[in-house]
Amino acid sequence: xxxxxxxxxxxxxxxxxxxxxxxxxxxxxxxxxxxxxxxxxxxxxxxxxxxxxxxxxxxxxxxxxxxxxxxxxxxxxxxxxxxxxxxxxxxxxxxxxxxxxxxxxxxxxxxxxxxxxxxxxxxxxxxxxxxxxxxxxxxxxxxxxxxxxxxxxxxxxxxxxxxxxxxxxxxxxxxxxxxxxxxxxxxxxxxxxxxxxxxxxxxxxxxxxxxxxxxxxxxxxxxxxxx
Numbered sequence: 242x243x244x245x246x247x248x249x250x251x252x253x254x255x256x257x258x259x260x261x262x263x264x265x266x267x268x269x270x271x272x273x274x275x276x277x278x279x280x281x282x283x284x285x286x287x288x289x290x291x292x293x294x295x296x297x298x299x300x301x302x303x304x305x306x307x308x309x310x311x312x313x314x315x316x317x318x319x320x321x322x323x324x325x326x327x328x329x330x331x332x333x334x335x336x337x338x339x340x341x342x343x344x345x346x347x348x349x350x351x352x353x354x355x356x357x358x359x360x361x362x363x364x365x366x367x368x369x370x371x372x373x374x375x376x377x378x379x380x381x382x383x384x385x386x387x388x389x390x391x392x393x394x395x396x397x398x399x400x401x402x403x404x405x406x407x408x409x410x411x412x413x414x415x416x417x418x419x420x421x422x423x424x425x426x427x428x429x430x431x432x433x434x435x436x437x438x439x440x441x442x443x444x445x446x447x448x449x450x451x452x453x454x455x456x457x458x459x460x461x462x463x464x465x466x467x468x
Contacts, residue, residue: 262296264415265424266360267408268458272390273300275456275463276357277307279388286310288354291380293344293373294318294361298326298337305333314338316347345369349380356380356387363392363434370435374447378468387449387466392434395460404460405429437462 262269277300280290287310292301295315305311313336317323323339330337340347345365349356356377362370377387395401412424441452441464449466456463 262360265412265428266461267411268461269360272359272456272461272463273303276300276359276388276390277303279386279455279463279465280304280355280357281307283355283386284308284311285354288312289350289352290314290355290357291316291349291353293349293356293358294364295326295339296322296359296361298329300357300359301326301337302329305330305336312336312338314340314350316340316342316344316349318343345373349376351380352382352385353380354382354385356385357389359390360392362389363432366433367435367439370433370440371443371446374440374443374449374466377466378444378447378449381468383468385468387444387468388463389440389466390456390461390463392428392432392460393440393457393462394434394436396436396438408460434460437464440464 266272288308289312290304292298292313292315295301295317298315301313301315305313313330315323315326315330315337317326317339318341320341323341326339330339344358344361362373365373381387395404408428409425412421412428416424437454444452444466449468451467452464454462454464
């Protein structure tokens with residue numbers, strides 16, 4: 242089974258990702274608030290935003306509530322995730338568009354003011370990350386922003402081992418039995434988190450004029466790339 246199929250199969254097996262996320266993503270709510278904060282700093286009155294791996298649409302609901310002139314396109318490979326997002330976003334009617342697909346290959350559209358992602362791109366292989374960053378750059382409007390919140394790898398073997406051990410203990414505290422075993426396999430053997438330094442290098446090669454990390458705790462970070 243290909244890696245995208247593995248990811249799709251895993252998330253289709255979850256009954257309630259909102260519930261699971263709080264137990265497998267440390268600082269989950271804080272991360273979402275940071276994404277919203279970064280959007281708020283730069284948001285014009287009206288804007289178009291694409292969410293790569295929209296999941297249940299928690300961040301997008303807050304953005305659409307706060308900004309009546311915002312339009313969101315959410316892309317996700319999992320129909321179950323899109324169903325959860327529909328429940329949250331149907332009240333916004335045509336301001337929320339949901340697309341089933343793999344964001345590594347899906348059409349991101351032109352002239353986007355923001356492209357965001359939360360706990361998703363680490364699933365992609367490094368070559369696919371680099372190609373995705375090129376496509377994100379091309380899809381953004383002049384002075385558009387890419388905001389990414391995700392798992393990352395440590396900058397050196399010692400830091401990486403520390404972060405992996407810390408995350409393993411976090412999972413042990415929040416999961417048990419088959420659920421714990423499944424997530425350990427997903428997190429430590431199927432995922433592909435990349436170093437911030439590598440991601441910043443790839444983003445620079447894609448054309449972004451500036452990239453800065455605005456939040457970081459252990460194996461998680463939020464960064465902003467400026468076109």
